[in-house]
Amino acid sequence: MTYRLPKKDLDQTLRGWANQAEVFVPQKREGYAQFLPWEAGAELLLDEPHNTRFPPKDFFLPQSETLLTYNRKLSQLEMPALQISPRIIFGIRPCDARAVALLDTVFATADNPDPYWQARREQTILIGVGCNQPATTCFCTSVGSSPFDHAVLDVLLTDLGEAYFVEAFTERGEALFANLASADANDAEQADKIKQQASALLEPAFTTDNLKDHLDQIFDSSLWNEFAQSCLGCGICTFLCPTCFCFDIVDEAQRDERVRNWDTCMFRVYSLEASGHNPRPSRAERTRQRLMHKFSYWLEHADQFGCTGCGRCVRYCPVGLDIRAMIRKAAATPSEVMHAN
Amino acid sequence: MSTTPMKIALFQCRWCLYSPEDQAWVDNDLPKNIHLVKVPCTGRIDPLFILNAVQGGADGVMVSGCLPEKCHFKEGNLAARRQLAEFSQFLDYIGYAQDRVRFVWLDLQDRGRIQQELAAFERTLETLGQAQALATRAPIAMGGAHD
Amino acid sequence: MTELETKIRAEAERLLSESLVDVVIAFRQEDAPLHPQPAFFTRAEELESLAYNGLCANNLANYLTRYPQETRIGMVVRGCENRSVNALLVEKQHTRENLVLIGVPCEGILDWRRIVALTGENVFSVEEKGESVCVHTRENTFALSRVELLHPSCQRCLHPNPISADVLLGDPKPEGDPHLMRLRIAELEALTPAERNAWFKHEAERCIRCYACREACPMCYCTECFVDHTEPRWTDSGVTPAGMQAWHIIRAFHQSGRCTSCGACERACPMDIQMTYLTDKLNLDMIDAYQFEVGMDTTTQPPFATLTLDDKNRFITQGKRS
Structure with a gap:
């Protein structure tokens, strides 16, 4: 079903939802966009070309989470009960929603689902807003998505200027807009035009034909050393990435808790083994891992790229390493070179 | 005045208490609210130790060492003096009262002084109340920032 | 290409073609207009992409410790980078004879x-x-x-000119006003402890522990950082208040007498966390208590690496503070 939501009614709508669920909307705090609980008078930040600085994956996979507590004296374990109330995330960008879809292939598999992820997913309604004006760092169309990709979104909104064109894809999404007037053919037509225009603004950042095979072939290339030369080895690209999901389980012995923290393949200690051996001893192997995971290994388990083109890593890399340029360089590296090394 | 006793972390250089009675008192009769960490020299005390004590819930940290020219390792205490004094000023800068970190040089004739110093320190801490400026390593909220 | 870029390129070309250095560390500009990258030139032919402008935000001295002492390195240095190199030389992280510092007076980094x-x-x-x-x-x-x-650190910059470069390209800039850094710290010190504490927590607790500040800092070159240490584990591992606070406190404190106030940590931070209010405070303490300013030469040891008997201190002897 499609509806028309006049912008002047948005506040009223959010107010209504806030009675039944926790509503998160993008707002500016500390100078950048963040998902924060909606409150009366909250100023929404929906027309920025780029998305929130911190990816919304932490709604489902918190950066630090206590899995269990233990009492060493009594040899007792206790798992804290998951108490998650219904939530609505309003204004999530299509790339970030697509990332949630990708992460579902990791955490919501039929045979081995992650209960923490599952519980949060079930309680969370995702309402996306498409991007009329993608930023220069965006490249969603190059990785098989688009500025209006509705992946796992319950609802997708298209900004028509005065109003939003609302497309509901799930029952629970539809229920939220049920009292709105239906959109007319004119709205739908206008939305279509906006979608096409937005996609047209994005030029292909790289070609993906045969990319996986090529990357696999240049696994031993010296190209990775070139990237590693300037790479600092910090965790910005992976922590800000909406699809990076690596975690480390740590026993916080001082407070008798087992905690799950995000981890990143860009850290030396990520792959460091207890023996002292490190299978990824230098930044070259680590930068390679990041690229290979997204553009090769993901295809093996999910048949999709593990990148949604949100551009956060491009924007915030302190040394200006641009994943698009890295892929272009990788694509231009002849596969024969590998044997020379 | 607080009714719960102040928690104190005592870092003691193992060479600074000259009298066996004093050392026996520290080793055996230390009040329950004082947590003893013996170090081979005050020079061994990394600022991390102090922070760890603070984040472990200490209301105050006391360091007892040897007089400047009497260090068992010649100058370990001088290194401690520079670093730890600066560190406590730095903690003060971010709002953790400087008076919560106290340093005591002890000398040969200072028999029994460790007890007096600890008692005086405890009184100081009582007037300051329980330390709350820095987070303790307490359990984190379930489920991260958003739940 | 600017006149300055031409000069830098010519100097780099001379160093590489005459085989005076093994690598020239400078910047290059790729497609991203706001993000020039650190670049490592080993052949004169590659120098075409060399760039230098106000958006070159990294402290290149950071890369010094990645090379063995024998590697002959040519490096573009601004005032702060030059002092960072000096501070690293004090800590014996490279050999001065194997460095050629291409000095560029700095107009400040654009944020x-x-x-x-x-x-x-x-x-x-x-x-x-x-x-x-x-x-x-x-x-x-x-x-x-x-x-x-200008980036805040550059607004407060004291020494924009390289102090010990081998060649100096461009016109020297006037020295900065030492009061600016003092003013900012004095403002913070004038707050009540509770207010300072709130300020600190507000900054530190936005941390996502990506350690970009550490990795961007030339002086953070430990093989194993205290936060990566697991036995004993010194700090909370996650994004807990205690973990984040401990990181900011100890990271800054490890910079006492070593930080050149270049601000690379703040420029790298993805969460726009302020950090120089911590290191600048320590820097001022080092100046006031020990008359030590970081990186002004290549031999003077920082205060925490030197000891004297006659320090003023707040240790208590016989019930009195001496």
Whole structure:
């Protein structure tokens, strides 16, 4: 079903939802966009070309989470009960929603689902807003998505200027807009035009034909050393990435808790083994891992790229390493070179 | 005045208490609210130790060492003096009262002084109340920032 | 290409073609107009992409410790980078004879986030013309003044000129005003402890523990950082208040007498966390208590690496503070 939501009614709508669920909307705090609980008078930040600085994956996979507590004296374990109330995330960008879809292939598999992820997913309604004006760092169309990709979104909104064109894809999404007037053919037509225009603004950042095979072939290339030369080895690209999901389980012995923290393949200690051996001893192997995971290994388990083109890593890399340029360089590296090394 | 006793972390250089009675008192009769960490020299005390004590819930940290020219390792205490004094000023800068970190040089004739110093320190801490400026390593909220 | 870039390139070319160095560490510009990258040139032919402008935000001295002492390195250095190199030389992290410092008096680093905040997204190019900066976006052109775009650390910069470069390219700039850093710290010190504490927590607790501040800092070159240590584990591992606070406290404190106030940590931070208010305070303490300013030569040891009997101190002897 499609509806028309006049912008002047948005506040009223959010107010209504806030009675039944926790509503998160993008707002500016500390100078950048963040998902924060909606409150009366909250100023929404929906027309920025780029998305929130911190990816919304932490709604489902918190950066630090206590899995269990233990009492060493009594040899007792206790798992804290998951108490998650219904939530609505309003204004999530299509790339970030697509990332949630990708992460579902990791955490919501039929045979081995992650209960923490599952519980949060079930309680969370995702309402996306498409991007009329993608930023220069965006490249969603190059990785098989688009500025209006509705992946796992319950609802997708298209900004028509005065109003939003609302497309509901799930029952629970539809229920939220049920009292709105239906959109007319004119709205739908206008939305279509906006979608096409937005996609047209994005030029292909790289070609993906045969990319996986090529990357696999240049696994031993010296190209990775070139990237590693300037790479600092910090965790910005992976922590800000909406699809990076690596975690480390740590026993916080001082407070008798087992905690799950995000981890990143860009850290030396990520792959460091207890023996002292490190299978990824230098930044070259680590930068390679990041690229290979997204553009090769993901295809093996999910048949999709593990990148949604949100551009956060491009924007915030302190040394200006641009994943698009890295892929272009990788694509231009002849596969024969590998044997020379 | 607080009714719960102040928690104190005592870092003691193992060479600074000259009298066996004093050392026996520290080793055996230390009040329950004082947590003893013996170090081979005050020079061994990394600022991390102090922070760890603070984040472990200490209301105050006391360091007892040897007089400047009497260090068992010649100058370990001088290194401690520079670093730890600066560190406590730095903690003060971010709002953790400087008076919560106290340093005591002890000398040969200072028999029994460790007890007096600890008692005086405890009184100081009582007037300051329980330390709350820095987070303790307490359990984190379930489920991260958003739940 | 600017006149300065031409000069840097010529000097780099001389060093490489005469085989005076093994590598020249400088910047290059790729497609991203706001993000020039650190670049490592080993052959004169590669120098075409060498760039130098106000958006070169990294402290290149950071890369010094990645090379063995024998590697002969040519490096473009601004005032702060030069002092960082000196501080590293004090700590014996390289050999001065194997370094050729290409000095560039610095006009200050432009904060790309300020540019984006003022001009919006979609910046296509940035042109610097003396005190004005011209920003072209997809839709518009903006004329901005350099001063308002400067990174905060650069606004307070004391020594914009390289102090021990082997060659100096460009005209020296006037020295900075030492009061600016003092003023800021004095303002913080004038707050009540509770207010300072709130300030600290507000900054530290936005941390996502990506350690970009550590990795961007030339002085953070430990093989194993205290936060990576697991036995004993010194700090909370996660994004807990205790973990985040401990990181900010100890990271800053490890910089006492070593930080050159270059601000690379703040420029790298993805969460816009302020950190120099911690290190600047320590720097001032080092100046006031020990008359030590970081990186002014290549031999003077920082205060925590030296000891004297006659320090003023707040240790208690016989019930009195001496």
